[in-house]
Amino acid sequence: MHIVLVGGGHAHLGVVHEAARFHRVGLSLTLVDAGDFCYSGMATGMLAGCYSMADASIDLAQLCAAFGVRHIAAQVLDVDRQQQTLILSDGQALGYDLVSFNVGSVAAHWSPENSRPEGAALWPVKPITELSRFIAVFEQSLTAGISPSVTVVGDGVTAAEVAANIAYRVTAAGLQPRVQIQMQGPTLAKQLPAGAQQALKHYLLTQGVTLINQGAVTASDHMIWAAGLQAPPLMQRLGLVNHPVQGLAVHSTWQSLSDKRVFAIGDCAYIASMPLAKLGVHGVRGALVLTRNLLAAAQGLPLKAYRPRAFYLSILHLSPSMGLAVFGRFWWLGRYSRYVKDWIDRRFMAAMRP
Ligand SMILES: Cc1cc2nc3c(=O)[nH]c(=O)nc-3n(C[C@H](O)[C@H](O)[C@H](O)COP(=O)(O)OP(=O)(O)OC[C@H]3O[C@@H](n4cnc5c(N)ncnc54)[C@H](O)[C@@H]3O)c2cc1C
Structure with a gap:
């Protein structure tokens, strides 16, 4: 029996690490992905110059070779x-008995045709390879002694992190x-506790970031689109129960509502009974359940449900010495938050590398 993993996202990294369990029961695994794994947890740190693209990437061909998984460097169309x-x-044309999608997300409401100030370069916040192209251009300006004007579109935590760094x-x-956040609504980072929202806003203002309302954008050299994430259009092509934004x-159990041979996890999917925020953490935590369920489905055994924790630690990277940690209604803005994030992210990457 042949199981195909489409996309080398957070969860599929975990499945590849467990390949021996598939081989033991005679199942073969193939991973299809044209690029490297890019860890978004380190993306905003890349903007601040704390990490390089190499620090935040894993070579999927090498990873698959290390665990005896067939790798095809291509995109599923x-x-x-x-x-x-x-x-x-x-x-x-690649046949499958079971297929699992972990193809991430794209920047929501983004199109190369989006309106922008005249002459501004437009960048989507995802995929991270686009953000890395922006960083190269941005660094050239700094080297030339120019502070480029940057507008970040969005009012979630990612927009705040991008602007701060x-x-x-x-x-x-x-x-x-010369950095401004073009707010989409009245509140910045509304998913955070009220005190953390205020502290974040105050921190941004002290760092010289301006918050402006929609429509009030002044001339900009760059516009970064960080107005949320949505599932890639491929998910709609499956012809299964699907939401255009959620996926x-x-x-x-990560199994499709309408086709038992199809699984999906991470930003490209949503659990119909309890939609979760589009965060890498659910892919990381859900990987073990996905592994178990792919093995079970292949052998006709019952599947297990993923149970997300009620609260999880999330930390915003604001600078090399500033982070905002949030756990439920508790939060901490300071240098230790950023050190903890750095430790968590480096430990994750070290664990996932072949
Ligand atoms: C700037 C930024 C910072 C963020 N910081 C955090 C954070 O600190 N913590 C957190 O939890 N979340 C964070 N997020 C959210 C996070 O990016 C996503 O939730 C996470 O990347 C989703 O992971 P995934 O496993 O679904 O897919 P991804 O990790 O995005 O991987 C998808 C993979 O699928 C591949 N792929 C795509 N299409 C195809 C195709 N058609 N065929 C084959 N392969 C394909 C891609 O090449 C890629 O390798 C951040 C997002 C952004 C934009």
Whole structure:
């Protein structure tokens, strides 16, 4: 029996690490992904110059080779569920008995045609490879002694993190930051406890970040689109129960509501009975349940449900010496929060590398 993992996201890294369990019962595993794994937990630290792209990446071909998993460096373009076949960007048709999608997300409401100030370069916050292209251009300006004007569109925690780290980097280069957040609604980071929202807003203002309302954007050199995440269009092509933003509807076992041979996890899917925020942490935590359930489904055994914790620690990277840690209604803004995040992120990457 052949199981195909589409996309080397957080959860599929975990499944690849468990490949021996599949091999022991005669199951073969293939991972299809054209790129490397890019860890978004380190992306905002990349903006501040704390990490390079290499620090935040894992070579999927090497990882698969280390665990005896077949790797195909291609994108899945389409799915023929009747024939149980994936259509790949290299022209191959790849058959499957079970297929699991962990293809992440794209920047919501983003299009290269989005309106912007005249002359501004437009960048989506995801995929992280796009953010890394922005960093290269941004660093060239700083080296030339220019502080580029940057507008970050969005009012979630990612927009705040992106703006804070860009402002830090400009200040560290001895220049005056010209960074603004173009708010989509009245409240910044509304998912945070009220006190943390206020502390974050105050921190941004002291770092020279301006908060502006929609429509009030002044001229900008760069516009970064961080107005949320949505499932990639591929998920709609499956012809299964699906939401255009949330992605494929799955049970808490990560199995599709309407096709038992299809699983999906991470940002490209949502548990219909309890939709979760689009965060890498659910892919990391859900990987063991996905592994167990792919093994069980292949052997006709009962599946197990993923049970998310009521609270989990989340830490915003604001500069090399500033983080905002949030756990339920408790929060802490300070240097130790950032050190803890650095420790967690480096430990995760070390554990996931081959
Ligand atoms: C700037 C930024 C910072 C963030 N920080 C955090 C954080 O600190 N903590 C946190 O929990 N979340 C964070 N997030 C959210 C996080 O990015 C996502 O929730 C997470 O990346 C989702 O992981 P995933 O496993 O679903 O997919 P991803 O890790 O995005 O991986 C998807 C993979 O699928 C591949 N792929 C895509 N399409 C195809 C295809 N058609 N065929 C084959 N392969 C394909 C891609 O190449 C990629 O390797 C952040 C997001 C952003 C934008």
